[in-house]
Amino acid sequence: MIFLSPIQQKLSDAIKHIYDHDIAHEEIALSITRSEFEGEITFIVFPLTRVAKQKPEVIAQTLGDYLKKESQEIVADFNVVKGFLNISLTDSFWIDVLQQISKTPDYGAGNPKNKKVLVEFSSPNTNKPLHLGHVRNILLGWSCAQIQEYAGYDVIKTQIINDRGIAICKSMVAWRLFGNGDTPESTGVKGDHFVGQYYVRFEQAFKDEYENWQSKDTALEIFKKHGKEGQESAAFFKAYKNQYFNEYSELGKQAQELLIKWESGDESAIELWKQMNDWVYEGFEATYNALGVHFDSYYYESDTYLLGKDAIEEGLNKNVFYRKDDSSVWIDLEAEKLDHKLVLRSNGTSVYMTQDIGTAQKRYEDHGAEKMVYVVADEQDYHFKVLFEIMKKLKAPFGEGMYHLSYGMVDLPTGRMKSREGKVVDADDLVEEVIGEAAHQAKERGEAEELSPAERNELYRKVGLGALKYFILKVNPKKRMTFNPAESVDMQGQTGPYIQNAYVRIQSIVRRWKDMKIDAKLSSDYDAIEPAERILIQSLSNFPEELRLASENYDPSGLASYLYSLAKSYHKFYHDVRILGAEDDAAKAFRVFLSQNVASVLKKGMELLGIEMPERM
């Protein structure tokens, strides 16, 4: 809307002049005229009825007459439908807008803020490979980071890796028992999958052990003693699983002992733990590479899980927290409707919250970020509400700048993903599949035959990932989404490849244009623009506003919709209007110029979504 301030100014003047009423020109709300009506910009006059003491139609007509008379260089025409004043702007106005857009370096970018914003995303556990849920997280986090950077912030992309605890110990135990010294290298299995296999192996062995045990005398006695009346033994043992793990299981004992050894710094435990995690990280890096993302810093729970205790002490002194008789520490958030929440156990050890408080402080010390964005699934909404409230009460310098980019779970058409039942979509498989599908479709179409094998693979990668990323990012983050694998590789309609295709068409035109050796600039000889051209300029003019919304709301989905609509307008233009076959050189030059501006907005916009553009497809 930045280009519309002259119109706002004129309207403000008109209202002052005719009705003697003051409205600051920034306050004049203009909207885009719906396509079924004549005009481009609409001013809604209903709110003026009180001031003007006239019927809406009369007000709109009066303002329209005034504008047309006083601002001929901008306002070409107008029409009134009920209380809607639809304004048609002059061609020269739109051409001037295009001129301004083309002259703006980094069009749509925000001014440098000299503020750091830290974006945390991905944040996996190290006992299994990344899956579809992580993919949504990673794409959202990456895009959000790109958008903040373009908005003028200094962005630090980071994660918190859960590299410790009972889960990784399970993998370690299984590897010791069944691994025979195998490694990812010796087996050719990618590191994260390799370690994940041992986690699964442990769970299987544990399940067998547990089932075996259930027919033993000890088990029968426990069932007799603790089972509820009429309860089936199967149901009882299902519920008893955790207790069995903790008290009777041989495997459980081994895993727990390993955890205790690790915590006490036992050398062999630490060595194995490091080895397995290194394998996993190597695998993760490969997946991040495949997805085209990377990080600036990493935080590991093994380093941070003891942090936060100082903050608890400090909070006690400030009376933010209180200590119960059993010496556990709590915060009272009843006033915020969040109840009471434990921040330190009675034995003095940390809970999750303690650690997060400490990690946030450490990050501030390390990076000086005043804003922190956490990309974490919506099941942790409550946790982050509490965390942010605590940081505010502790008066942390970044307390007001914390944001939880909460996103909904990803369901499959068959229902929820369930890792226990093996119903998960693996991230590596997914990437491979979408690229394979892109290759398949390109071959069927016979495109890209003149490209080298390397160029061809690069193309398939860009198109396949473009489809996948767009499919996920177009959905509003906070909504739960259904991931249909078949639809995710669609390349027609509202998809990534559709937008890439608009860009590719422009590149093709530009290549031919260069051969024609005509000056590629605006000519004053071309002054009567086509509707399709005007629509494109109008759409280009909305880019900064879309970026502002995406940045302020930490939401790329609106940007994704916008880029689709721009691409759609371009495809329509391409179909309706001859570009290189235009009637004269001035028209050719104008259309190529316009196309180039469309291409650069499409490319930048997609880049902010983390999607690359191919030059041909």
Place this chain on the structure above:
RNA sequence: GGUCCAGUAGCUCAGCUGGAUAGAGCAACAGACUUCUAAUCUGUAGGUCCCAGGUUCGAAUCCUGGCUGGAUCACCA
């Protein structure tokens, strides 16, 4: 039970701080390639915006109550 989130076409989703006759894509059907890349374009068909009240010139949008689905409410992470 308390709290939070979601509910829009057969399916997947838009609809921004309230604006005109609620929009796309997919799927279905009918068309357009001797012409800048048809991964495109054009058309047809498809709706109780979960329900009921309220606020006002005007409500899919805001408020209240209900219904449905999900999440969460551990000295778990």
